Amino acid sequence: MDEEVCRMTELSKELQDSAASLISRSCNEEASLRQRALSLHTSISNLRSSISSSLKKGNLHPQHALKLEEELGRARYLLTQGDAAAFLPTKSHGRFLRMFIGPLNVRATRKDVQLKVKEEYNSFRDRTALLFLVFPLLLLGLRSWTWDGCLPALPVQLYQAWLLFLYTGLALRENILRVNGSDIRPWWIYHHYCAMAMALISMTWEIEKQPDCSQKQKGVQLFLYWAIMQGVAMLLQNRYQRQRLYTRIALGKAQRMDVVWGETSGVDGQLWLLCPILFILQGFEAYVGVLLLQTALVGVVSEWQVITCGILLIVMAAGNFVNTVQTLLTKSRF
Amino acid sequence: MDEEVCRMTELSKELQDSAASLISRSCNEEASLRQRALSLHTSISNLRSSISSSLKKGNLHPQHALKLEEELGRARYLLTQGDAAAFLPTKSHGRFLRMFIGPLNVRATRKDVQLKVKEEYNSFRDRTALLFLVFPLLLLGLRSWTWDGCLPALPVQLYQAWLLFLYTGLALRENILRVNGSDIRPWWIYHHYCAMAMALISMTWEIEKQPDCSQKQKGVQLFLYWAIMQGVAMLLQNRYQRQRLYTRIALGKAQRMDVVWGETSGVDGQLWLLCPILFILQGFEAYVGVLLLQTALVGVVSEWQVITCGILLIVMAAGNFVNTVQTLLTKSRF
Ligand SMILES: CC(C)(COP(=O)(O)OP(=O)(O)OC[C@H]1O[C@@H](n2cnc3c(N)ncnc32)[C@H](O)[C@@H]1OP(=O)(O)O)[C@@H](O)C(=O)NCCC(=O)NCCS
Ligand SMILES: CC(C)(COP(=O)(O)OP(=O)(O)OC[C@H]1O[C@@H](n2cnc3c(N)ncnc32)[C@H](O)[C@@H]1OP(=O)(O)O)[C@@H](O)C(=O)NCCC(=O)NCCS
Numbered sequence: 153m154d155e156e157v158c159r160m161t162e163l164s165k166e167l168q169d170s171a172a173s174l175i176s177r178s179c180n181e182e183a184s185l186r187q188r189a190l191s192l193h194t195s196i197s198n199l200r201s202s203i204s205s206s207l208k209k210g211n212l213h214p215q216h217a218l219k220l221e222e223e224l225g226r227a228r229y230l231l232t233q234g235d236a237a238a239f240l241p242t243k244s245h246g247r248f249l250r251m252f253i254g255p256l257n258v259r260a261t262r263k264d265v266q267l268k269v270k271e272e273y274n275s276f277r278d279r280t281a282l283l284f285l286v287f288p289l290l291l292l293g294l295r296s297w298t299w300d301g302c303l304p305a306l307p308v309q310l311y312q313a314w315l316l317f318l319y320t321g322l323a324l325r326e327n328i329l330r331v332n333g334s335d336i337r338p339w340w341i342y343h344h345y346c347a348m349a350m351a352l353i354s355m356t357w358e359i360e361k362q363p364d365c366s367q368k369q370k371g372v373q374l375f376l377y378w379a380i381m382q383g384v385a386m387l388l389q390n391r392y393q394r395q396r397l398y399t400r401i402a403l404g405k406a407q408r409m410d411v412v413w414g415e416t417s418g419v420d421g422q423l424w425l426l427c428p429i430l431f432i433l434q435g436f437e438a439y440v441g442v443l444l445l446q447t448a449l450v451g452v453v454s455e456w457q458v459i460t461c462g463i464l465l466i467v468m469a470a471g472n473f474v475n476t477v478q479t480l481l482t483k484s485r486f
Numbered sequence: 487m488d489e490e491v492c493r494m495t496e497l498s499k500e501l502q503d504s505a506a507s508l509i510s511r512s513c514n515e516e517a518s519l520r521q522r523a524l525s526l527h528t529s530i531s532n533l534r535s536s537i538s539s540s541l542k543k544g545n546l547h548p549q550h551a552l553k554l555e556e557e558l559g560r561a562r563y564l565l566t567q568g569d570a571a572a573f574l575p576t577k578s579h580g581r582f583l584r585m586f587i588g589p590l591n592v593r594a595t596r597k598d599v600q601l602k603v604k605e606e607y608n609s610f611r612d613r614t615a616l617l618f619l620v621f622p623l624l625l626l627g628l629r630s631w632t633w634d635g636c637l638p639a640l641p642v643q644l645y646q647a648w649l650l651f652l653y654t655g656l657a658l659r660e661n662i663l664r665v666n667g668s669d670i671r672p673w674w675i676y677h678h679y680c681a682m683a684m685a686l687i688s689m690t691w692e693i694e695k696q697p698d699c700s701q702k703q704k705g706v707q708l709f710l711y712w713a714i715m716q717g718v719a720m721l722l723q724n725r726y727q728r729q730r731l732y733t734r735i736a737l738g739k740a741q742r743m744d745v746v747w748g749e750t751s752g753v754d755g756q757l758w759l760l761c762p763i764l765f766i767l768q769g770f771e772a773y774v775g776v777l778l779l780q781t782a783l784v785g786v787v788s789e790w791q792v793i794t795c796g797i798l799l800i801v802m803a804a805g806n807f808v809n810t811v812q813t814l815l816t817k818s819r820f
Contacts, residue, residue: 167522212487
């Protein structure tokens with residue numbers, strides 16, 4: 153037994169040494185890769201601008217410049233989308249993420265882990281989009297069948313609390329995806345901050361009781377309509393984005409990273425189908441906002457909550473519209 | 487220029503290869519370390535139980551057994567607290583963490599990163615503990631000086647929303663610390679879930695307006711008293727735990743991991759000073775809970791929110807008490 157104990161002590165010392173050496177070795181190697189990646193990244197950018205300035209000065213044939221730029225684009229794509237991308241400087245973590253989880257590094261080095269995080273985000277959205285539809289429909293249904301046109305406070309508030317946590321989770325995950333190299337537009341994250349504010353504010357709404365509740369509950373009802381709409385938009389968007397991701401994973405697995413350059417589509421046709429529906433939903437979102445402002449100004453329910461939510465909805469609708477249009481413009485330029 | 491572009495392409499391919507090889511190499515080495523760590527961990531546990539069974543059967547001299555156990559303890563300490571600890575199986579991430587940030591790995595491999603996360607957690611708590619004291623004191627002060635004994639709804643609800651986010655952040659960070667090997671008792675995390683529920687529920691409280699508000703606002707007032715108390719408890723606890731951490735960092739830097747075994751104190755004396763104050767605060771917490779239940783039962787404010795918060799406070803006080811006592815018992819056994 154003495155021997156055994158001795159062996160354990162030996163083994164644990166050995167293990168400690170190997171662990172320490174592995175950690176310090178990979179630290180060093182990572183640091184050197186980081187440096188190489190950064191310097192390559194700047195050289196590529198510099199070369200790019202010198203190509204375009206030579207082109208302007210007429211020192212370079214346009215066709216030749218195009219060829220060079222294409223080749224350079226390929227090198228850049230390999231650098232920013234391949235394994236080396238993990239060693240480029242991170243996008244900063246952002247205040248929101250730091251407030252909730254502190255200074256922890258949330259970047260995954262391995263590509264397959266990054267894809268797993270993204271896949272899980274998509275399936276999280278799928279799961280929640282359904283609940284998004286079911287809860288408010290249930291509330292509105294029960295209101296007309298069982299509750300005599302009057303929503304009781306507790307279920308509505310539970311639903312709003314759920315929304316708050318859901319949006320917080322989405323905003324956190326999207327921040328994490330951004331750090332992991334997603335090109336998500338900042339607006340889609342701000343949009344979720346606005347939605348968090350909506351959920352929080354609507355929780356402090358007084359849900360009026362009898363009599364006359366159907367008049368006074370106009371605000372809550374409109375809020376629920378907005379939620380249903382969000383559910384529909386989310387489901388459509390999920391369908392489209394999941395397919396995009398699958399295409400990408402398939403391409404990644406085929407190890408053709410340096411061949412495929414630029415937007416890899418076949419899915420992009422779908423975007424032109426999706427967008428009209430999104431525009432209608434966004435129009436409806438703004439309309440709900442205006443209705444909220446109306447109920448507040450006509451004086452049926454004149455709480456500040458109703459006014460703020462109305463303004464928030466209009467801002468969100470406008471932002472969504474502008475950003476969807478910009479996305480379309482960017483894509484059609486390819 | 488052609489040459490330059492060619493070189494960039496070459497360089498980016500090389501970099502991609504080095505990155506891919508580093509990633510796969512460290513993946514493999516990590517996997518092997520993980521296996522070694524796990525098997526050593528089980529062998530140590532097995533040896534430990536066989537020592538104690540031999541001792542029971544009388545095959546081993548008690549003093550000898552003690553010596554063996556001490557040595558084994560040292561090996562175990564090195565394994566679980568040294569660099570190799572990063573390769574032991576993680577504690578599971580828990581539903582709460584997964585709900586908010588998905589399946590991301592939040593364990594830091596390097597010891598200094600882990601300590602940084604912990605330090606940041608402590609300074610986050612320091613910053614918030616002060617606000618914890620200032621906000622409710624301000625609200626209560628303004629109530630008597632400016633607001634004629636009546637709290638307006640908006641500032642109180644803003645404060646409650648802040649509390650909700652704060653507790654969510656604390657709970658997330660503590661879950662992350664746990665994954666990074668902290669020995670934090672699960673109760674302290676549950677305690678923050680309860681506090682989140684309190685903040686959420688209190689947001690839906692109707693804050694009654696004139697007339698007679700000072701009667702009807704009993705519940706809100708008591709809630710603010712509880713918050714002040716929490717601030718005091720947090721400040722005291724922070725002072726104590728920061729010192730503990732500094733001791734540990736100092737020891738870690740001195741690289742004497744395998745010499746120092748067991749609780750490394752000098753700070754532990756402080757615990758016996760801190761605990762009486764904590765017990766008083768916990769008693770006061772339970773008392774506030776009882777007062778809340780009383781206002782609800784006497785009928786001044788009979789909303790379900792008041793009753794639930796009362797019960798939550800009593801549960802939290804009891805849990806805090808039991809866990810503080812258990813901590814003391816564990817420590818005095820050393
Ligand atoms: C317009 C839209 C379909 C474009 O999607 P897309 O083709 O994926 O857009 P991009 O190519 O610019 O995407 C870049 C990245 O941002 C992500 N992204 C785009 N829109 C996103 C959104 N609304 N939420 C989260 N992530 C989004 C993409 O997944 C992609 O991530 P990746 O780089 O990790 O692959 C999408 O932005 C959308 O559905 N927006 C409308 C949402 C809306 O208006 N909702 C409310 C209606 S009431
Ligand atoms: C009793 C108490 C001082 C003990 O602290 P301690 O000596 O650090 O306790 P332990 O040695 O068991 O700590 C183990 C780990 O849990 C952490 N921890 C202990 N109590 C914690 C708490 N309340 N919150 C967060 N982390 C805590 C420690 O930092 C330590 O982490 P580490 O392993 O990463 O170093 C502390 O738990 C405490 O202050 N609790 C009372 C809180 C309370 O009652 N508040 C409400 C009053 S109204």
